[in-house]
Amino acid sequence: MPHCPALLISAPASGAGKTTITAGLARYHRRNGLRVRVFKTGPDFLDPKLLARASGAPVYNLDLGMVGADGCKALLAQAAKEADLILIEGVMGLFDGTPSSADLAQALGVPVLAVISGKSMAQTFAAVAFGLARFRPGLPFYGVLANHVASARHAELLQQALPADIPWLGHIATGVDMALPERHLGLQQPEDIADLDARLDLAADIIGTTALAQLPPSVAFAEVSTPAIPRLLAGQRIAIARDEAFSFIYPANLDLLEHLGAELVFFSPLADEPVPADCDAAYLPGGYPELHAPQLARNTRSSDSLRNHVEHGKPLVAECGGMLYLTESITQTDGRRTAQPGLLPGAAQMQKRFAALGMQALTTAQGTVRGHTFHYSTLTTPLIPMAQAQHADTGKSGEAWYQHGPITATYMHAYWPSCPAFAAALFLGKAF
Template identity: 65%
Template structure:
């Protein structure tokens, strides 16, 4: 069974600085010459972009429900065989969600370092740290790390408030020089932060001398028996994938699966007015921020014509969330400005000021069993199309996102985690699902 130093970075809530600290740790150890593998808990697309830049390696998802316990175990064992350090960034607060970050840390016995934002806080820091460390006895606890500390005296007060047996792992000062900027769906994409590497280097410098920067204890990860290789269900298929600032919500594990199933992948940028390759058998339009780039997408005639031609030829289009919005007649922003889109799906989308859906969901088309995934969006779609199916929510049978089909197009708000059901994923691209 492979063993590797491993640490789980969590917090009492979102917005505490988990990603900043995890990325700083990854960059620090990478600069020390170590191979670092970082995982993100839950269905996040944005944090992994930052973490991949910091670590120099793709960042995969770990989630006991969406990914599954067995697949999580296999991913961790593989990382332990290849890396000198494994870092796992949690989601929300340590005990939030079902399953939670705490469930994941306990299942694989990975020690937890809790990042607590100490801004506008003094001795209460100790109470929060005590609660995180003692709330569940099955969660291994490594210590606490203070973020956004105002001064040396402030740091001293925080440490003095801790129980004597609860380690203080260090602190970062409150400074805009290392904070990661965000917008409505979360952090900015890595490619949008011009000085990202400088921010990561400054953060790595700041924590290099802390106890947190020391290699954590080694964790042994149970290695399941070898699984049979995946059948080449997409052998010979050429799949074009839209990838740019407007379409970037792509799980690395999904890409790896398509390749393992035999597909040849080509990337193109609708924002750069690039065309879908003529010989592509299928097209994947992932989620992202088409609403932020609507005017450019509306004027990029070459990309639009190639997607319309692809659909007219009866070739498969799989569209998720933002990719679905691009196929509609129009998108309206929160100021009321409406921009025409591709017009391949009848209907329109309207952006909202608050998220309209959030949570784990799953699809079952009645033929291929369950495909897990999640939804998170700030828009509402109005369409005359009748859904061909609905996702269901992870914790209930309540209806989730609608699935629409028109000709060779299958579109939904739900982001599928395709390794959860490779046969379902292959059926989508063959046009045989729903």
């Protein structure tokens, strides 16, 4: 059973600074020569990219619902064999959601660090810490880090109010410019933050002044046996769009395609690169095509190659932003409309608030595939759905799945390891 120091970083709510602290921890220990592996709780795409920049290694998602308990255990056991430190960034507040970050920490035996904002608080800080530490019996609790602290005296007040058995691990002062900037789907992408490494290094410097400079306790990660993955895609070459417009890709999905036997190649529609002609299938993941709609519209070399790919009957899988790009047009919130390739009938309209959010599950002939949805757009299309996902927690109707010739399109971000046979069927054009 592999062992490795491990810590889950959580908070009372979103916005407390979990990602910045996790990234700072990863960068600090990496600078000291340790091999750091970071995981992200939940279905997030953006936080993992920033955490990968901080740690120097791919960041995989952990979620008891989407990934499954055995899937989470397998990922962590493998990481424990390779790393000197495992960090897991939580999602929302510690107990928010079903399953929650607390559920994950308790299931895996990973101690919890609570990042708590001290802004506009004194002794009440201790009450919040007390509640997080005691709310669930048996939850492994490591201690608290105070964020947004106004002064040394403020830090002293916060620390003095804590019960003696809740460790104080230090504080981060207000005004330290290390926070990571955001946009409408969450944090900005690493390539959009010019001073990202300076921010990460500053966060690491500050972490070095706290008790978090010391490694957390070692955790034993049980290995689980996982079913062998048949090479259903052996001999298949899959082209994957990957750039600033199409970047919402689970690393575990790419791993699965390779385990299924596929060869992966990448191209950039934003750079007007064509789909390689010798590919058997293509994948347009989600991302931010709406931010680059005019450029994508001008890049006819790329769009013409996609049209040629489809006209030859080759499977094309399009998720969320990838689906929007294939429509006839994208209209921004200010009314600006940009024509797109029109490989899918219909049009996309951006919204100022999110249009859908939540975990999804789709039952197919190959089994049930899990995933999630989170988008700020709506799609108007004459297409009739071939299948309909369901919300995992309520069973209510979820995202539609469309089939238009060899194109399979949906808003749902599927986690393909939850159903490898379905993933293979997608890229063989046999999913529906």
